[in-house]
Amino acid sequence: MSSDLRALADVDRLLHEPSRTVIVAILATAESADFLYLQRETGLTKGNLSVHLSKLQEAGYVNIKKTYRGKTPLTLCRLTEQGRQAFDAYRRQLRQFVENT
Amino acid sequence: MKDQDPTTHFQLRAAQYHLVDGTYEVFFGGICILWALFFYLQAKLSPIFSVGLLPTLVWTGGFIAVSFAGSFLLDRLTKAIRERLTYPRTGYIDHRRPRGGRLAVRILLLGMVVAILSALFTAFFASHPAFVNWMPLAGGALFALTMAIVAWRTQIGRYYLLAMISVIAGLGVSMFGLDELTGIAVFYGSLGFMLLVMGGVVLGLYLRRNPMPGESLHEQ
Numbered sequence: 001m002s003s004d005l006r007a008l009a010d011v012d013r014l015l016h017e018p019s020r021t022v023i024v025a026i027l028a029t030a031e032s033a034d035f036l037y038l039q040r041e042t043g044l045t046k047g048n049l050s051v052h053l054s055k056l057q058e059a060g061y062v063n064i065k066k067t068y069r070g071k072t073p074l075t076l077c078r079l080t081e082q083g084r085q086a087f088d089a090y091r092r093q094l095r096q097f098v099e100n101t
Numbered sequence: 102m103k104d105q106d107p108t109t110h111f112q113l114r115a116a117q118y119h120l121v122d123g124t125y126e127v128f129f130g131g132i133c134i135l136w137a138l139f140f141y142l143q144a145k146l147s148p149i150f151s152v153g154l155l156p157t158l159v160w161t162g163g164f165i166a167v168s169f170a171g172s173f174l175l176d177r178l179t180k181a182i183r184e185r186l187t188y189p190r191t192g193y194i195d196h197r198r199p200r201g202g203r204l205a206v207r208i209l210l211l212g213m214v215v216a217i218l219s220a221l222f223t224a225f226f227a228s229h230p231a232f233v234n235w236m237p238l239a240g241g242a243l244f245a246l247t248m249a250i251v252a253w254r255t256q257i258g259r260y261y262l263l264a265m266i267s268v269i270a271g272l273g274v275s276m277f278g279l280d281e282l283t284g285i286a287v288f289y290g291s292l293g294f295m296l297l298v299m300g301g302v303v304l305g306l307y308l309r310r311n312p313m314p315g316e317s318l319h320e321q
Binding site: 021025026032035037038040072074091 | 108109111112114115116118184188189191192193194195196197198314
């Protein structure tokens with residue numbers, strides 16, 4: 001296996017899934033985003049988005065806070081420092097792979 | 102964007118989000134209308150209340166007070182519009198703000214740019230006196246520069262249009278032969294009106310394209 005392929009095999013599998021990549025990319029730009037915004041941008045169903053967010057939360061990449069705005073439930077998602085570093089590393093690895101091939 | 106990374110599309114959309122509903126134009130339009138009223142009042146009262154240091158201090162302090170109080174109130178108003186209309190429809194996003202050293206560097210850079218531009222304008226006006234009121238044109242150019250930067254950073258085309266409108270309004274008012282304060286008042290008044298109209302149209306289109314989702318969409 002060449003070093004490039006080995007580098008690709010080493011990418012973070014949790015982030016190497018299109019929906020989760022998009023979720024983390026959005027949260028990397030923002031301080032926080034709510035469930036509705038993420039759902040509209042990713043086009044996922046509520047259930048799917050919840051599952052992806054739970055996985056990211058379990059890995060310590062995303063912090064989820066449930067609150068209310070007025071009477072409306074509000075789920076705020078925020079990328080943790082660990083998640084930010086993981087996403088930066090993931091992008092770096094992918095770019096390196098694309099540049100070398 | 103030149104970057105081929107597909108995630109940049111989503112990141113750009115997130116960066117554009119606070120400009121999509123037209124409330125940004127409403128905010129700046131409101132500020133411009135307040136400035137127009139302030140300069141109109143100053144133009145009317147200047148013949149009575151203009152000689153000496155005290156009036157200068159009062160007008161300068163008044164302008165700063167109007168700008169800060171207006172920004173505060175209009176910020177509250179646009180936030181209220183977003184909370185009632187935008188966030189329930191398309192969701193909420195809180196943008197990252199520069200902190201600490203980066204914020205200080207930005208403030209320092211902004212201060213330097215304003216100081217250099219003010220010096221350049223002063224030098225320019227001193228050598229091109231009287232027959233044309235250059236202040237509206239200078240205001241239009243500065244506002245156009247701001248809008249062009251916003252358009253370039255967010256890739257939202259209508260801000261280039263606003264930049265063009267601003268220059269045209271500034272140039273038009275400069276050629277009218279109004280006195281300086283009335284000219285500035287007319288410039289900010291017309292610019293504020295156009296911004297409010299554009300903000301209203303964009304907000305209307307946004308509301309039409311994004312109907313309120315069912316309550317269940319908020320719950321997880």
